Amino acid sequence: xxxxxxxxxxxxxxxxxxxxxxxxxxxxxxxxxxxxxxxxxxxxxxxxxxxxxxxxxxxxxxxxxxxxxxxxxxxxxxxxxxxxxxxxxxxxxxxxxxxxxxxxxxxxxxxxxxxxxxxxxxxxxxxxxxxxxxxxxxxxxxxxxxxxxxxxxxxxxxxxxxxxxxxxxxxxxxxxxxxxxxxxxxxxxxxxxxxxxxxxxxxxxxxxxxxxxxxxxxxxxxxxxxxxxx
Numbered sequence: 529x530x531x532x533x534x535x536x537x538x539x540x541x542x543x544x545x546x547x548x549x550x551x552x553x554x555x556x557x558x559x560x561x562x563x564x565x566x567x568x569x570x571x572x573x574x575x576x577x578x579x580x581x582x583x584x585x586x587x588x589x590x591x592x593x594x595x596x597x598x599x600x601x602x603x604x605x606x607x608x609x610x611x612x613x614x615x616x617x618x619x620x621x622x623x624x625x626x627x628x629x630x631x632x633x634x635x636x637x638x639x640x641x642x643x644x645x646x647x648x649x650x651x652x653x654x655x656x657x658x659x660x661x662x663x664x665x666x667x668x669x670x671x672x673x674x675x676x677x678x679x680x681x682x683x684x685x686x687x688x689x690x691x692x693x694x695x696x697x698x699x700x701x702x703x704x705x706x707x708x709x710x711x712x713x714x715x716x717x718x719x720x721x722x723x724x725x726x727x728x729x730x731x732x733x734x735x736x737x738x739x740x741x742x743x744x745x746x747x748x749x750x751x752x753x754x755x756x757x758x
Contacts, residue, residue, distance in 0.1 A: 531576035531648050532556045536566040536592070537610065538584045542633070546579055546610070549637040550644060563587025567595055574602050577647045579640075582611035582622065590625050597626040604685060606647035610635075619725055626684050629712065630722065646712055660695045663740060663753030667692050676737040686711065687730045690723075694741060694751035703748040723748075 533555050537543045540561070547557045558575065560566035564587050570578065578596075582589040589609060596602040609622045612633045619630050629643050659668040666675045669692055674681040683691065689711045694702060704720035712722070727749060731738035742752040 530554055530556045532558060533577050533579060533644060534558050534560065534566065534570055534575035535579045536560045536563070536584075536589070537579075537581040538562055539581075542581070542610075545637070546640065549641055550579075553641045553645075555644070563589065563592040566592050570596055570602055570605070571599060574605060577606040577608070577644055579608050579610055579644065580627075582609050582618065590621060593622075593625045593627060608643055608647060619722075620729070623684060623686070623725060623729060628686055660692070662695065662698065663737075665695065665737060665740060665753075667695055676734055679735075681733050683730070683733060686726055687733070690726050691730055694749060698751045698753060701744050701748055701750050707748065 533550050535543055535546045535550070535557055536559070537546070538561055543559050543561065547559060550557050558569065560569050563584050566578075566580070567587070569575075580589045580592060589611070593607060593609075596605055596607070607627050608629045608631060609627045610631050610633065611618065622630055628647055631640060631643055659666065659670070664677045667688075668674070672685075672688060674683055674688060674691055681691075690707065693707065693711050704723045707723050708720065727741060727743075731741060734740065740751060740753060742750045744750055
């Protein structure tokens with residue numbers, strides 16, 4: 529059966545545009561016109577991915593996202609936020625609430641389809657389930673748990689995936705395009721800012737462990753136990 533995508537937007541023309549392009553790509557699409565309807569549909573029959581508008585009356589996208597992340601049945605539901613907002617704070621809030629990706633209106637249908645496809649890909653290379661212990665950091669992918677110096681880190685799914693991928697390749701430069709491909713699961717589409725946003729949030733949550741992730745100016749990042757941040 530083809531993956532089911534739940535599309536939520538209070539604007540009918542946007543819903544129809546997204547639905548048309550996703551169905552054209554082979555997905556089964558169900559829609560909701562507001563947050564309350566979206567929440568009801570998602571909890572009654574969880575889709576394979578969610579395309580969620582941020583700005584909606586009554587119950588906005590962040591409220592829907594927070595509610596879904598609080599329910600075991602939808603805690604790991606892949607979510608793409610769709611919004612006309614472009615500010616850095618809006619993106620940070622979306623990621624903080626558990627969004628996996630962010631697409632700004634107006635968007636190219638091809639990019640929308642590519643990003644939804646990325647949300648659905650679950651790449652699990654050999655050895656990906658092995659826990660990592662190094663430099664005070666403990667990352668356990670089977671429990672989806674990360675600790676630094678014994679302190680539990682409250683990470684989103686993407687932040688966890690980013691930390692685990694970097695820690696699995698100590699000392700090696702991981703370019704932004706590579707991180708998009710391996711952690712986000714899609715080919716480079718010309719926008720790598722989302723990687724930088726996630727790294728900033730990850731460093732903030734690591735606290736004193738922020739120096740584990742070293743910036744390679746103009747290229748990407750390197751996991752370097754005992755190294756410096758910049």
